[in-house]
Structures are given as structure tokens and as C-alpha cells.
Amino acid sequence: MQEVMPVDVDPRLVMLLMSAWAPALAFLFGALWGSFANVVIYRVPRDLSVVRPGSHCPGCEAPIAWYDNIPILSYLLLRGACRRCGAKISLRYLVVEMLAGVMSFALYMQHVLRPLVAGGGPGIAAWLLWLVFGLALLIVTYTDIDLWVIPNEVVLPVAALGFIVAGVAPQVLGVGLVEALVAGSAGYLLIAGLRWVYLRWRGLEALGLGDGKLLLMIGAFCGAQGLLWAIAAGAIQGLLVAVPLLILGKRLATSDLQEVHGDDPELGADGEGVMGARVPFGPFLAIAAFEYMLIPEQIAALVALVAP
Secondary structure, X not given: OOOOOEOOOOHHHHHHHOOOOHHHHXXXXXXXXXXXXXXXXXXXXXXXXXXXXXXXXXXXXXXXOHHHOOOOHHHHHOOOEOOOOOOEOOOHHHHHHHHHHHHHHHHHHHHHHHHHHOOEOOOHHHHHHHHHHHHHHHHHHXXXXXXXXXXXXXXXXXXXXXXXXXXXXXXXXXXXXXXXXXXXXXXXXXXXXXXXXXXXXOOOOOOOHHHHHHHHHHHHHHHHHHXXXXXXXXXXXXXXXXXXXXXXXXXXOOHHHHHHHOOOHHHHOXXXXXXXXXXXXXHHHHXXXXXXXXXXXXXXXXXXHHOO
């Protein structure tokens, strides 16, 4: 992660970045991008444009006015319903905007405010880059839960961005180009290898290559340590959900899946998934990556205790 270094910074910029309302603006900035993330979550897996048409009610399809499209505030004022027809709007829109706002706030405190308090320079670039990474994780979490899709349009460009930053300015993310390439490639090849084994020996689609592309993105931004944490912590947290579902014989609903995948027989096959549990792995990898992004020092200390 970013190292605090003493630098000369314009006092006016320091006052601006350390003002009482700056973290609140960081929250608002994240919430605005969370609103866009909601659009991506719904439209990209369905091959719809994220630009046209504009936001509209899912019930009456009437365009949503700008004053009814203010992140968080509009949802609360309208009580989660369309002003025109009263159709309910999913609570998820509010949750995603809130999560994006909190994430932006936390990253601002971590990369901008804390270095300034310590006498270093503000990591504005680091804040923005990690926010892009976090938004990608947020999008992937919901698209994989809903539709078992990890969009290439999201993870591949963000992975490429991580590799570029690692090569041009490795100090921003704390990961060099070689480490980023090795970690990202290792993550992808691990999933591809496990997928091949399951297909070869059991004829099952246990893991999708989307999970490998997600690990490619995680490795590009978080390096080897972050990749290992995402795999290990993601697997443990995934098992905590998959095992109870397996014991109870639960399976995720497939109604939304058919909207994207059609009548693909692979999706309806009994026993699909690891140990027959129909649980997407991507969200747990994303949650573990969130943890590494937000509390890297604590995770590094934990790793040092486990493997000194």
C-alpha cells in the first residue's frame, strides 16, 4: 500500500483536503458513482447500453427526472417507489449507493487524510484508483449473485488499468509490474486449472473463467499477498455459506439466470458446482479483496502470524 513520505504540499490544498466537509464530499462522490454502478449491474450482463436510454421506472418505464435520481436522498424521499406509478424500486439501489459512498469515504481517510496528518503528501491518485477497483468489485458481487456473470467489460479494463499503474507508477498502489503480472496470471491460471480438472474428471462446470478474470484484476491491484488473501479468505467465507446450503439442500433460484443464459442445460444440471452447491464464488473473492483493500496493515500482520 501507499507509503507516507514527507513532501512539500501547497498549504491551500492541505487546508482544502483536511477541511471538515472534505470527507463528506468524498462520500457523496462515491455515492454518485454507486448510482452508475447500479446501471452497470443491471444493464451490462444483459448487453444493454449504460448510456441510452436514461434512467427509467421498471414498472411504467417513464423517464426518471434528475431530482428523483439523486443518490440515496431520492430513494429515501420517495420511499423506494416511482413518483408516477408507485411501483417499488429494489432496495439494492440504495444499498449499492450507500456502500459506494462508505467505501469512497474510507479510502479518502486512508489514502488522503491519514498521510496528510502524518506529514506526507495526499494520495489522491491512490484514492481514485482504489475506488475504481472497489466499484468493480461491487459490480461483480451483484452480477454474480444475480446472474452468475462476471462481466469482461468490467474486470478486464480495470485489470489493465492496474497493470499500467504498476508499470508507470508502482508507488501509487504499492505493487510493481512484475509482481502484478505474476499474481494476476497465477490467479487466472489457478481457476482455469481447477475448472479443467472438474471438467476432465467429473464433467462439471464447477468454476467459471469469470472467477479467474476476477483474480487477474485482484492480482493486478493487490499483488501476491492480496491475491493469496482473496483466495484463502474467499474460500473460507464461501464454505461458510455453501456448506449450510448443501446440508439443507438449497439451490439458488434460476429464473433470472435464464434471462441471460437462455436454456443452457449446464445451468440446470443436478450436481453442478463444487460439491453440488450452487453458490457463486465471485462474491466471496470480492469480499476478501474488499477486506484487503480497506485493512491491508491488519491483514499483513495476520498473515505474518500465520506464516512468519
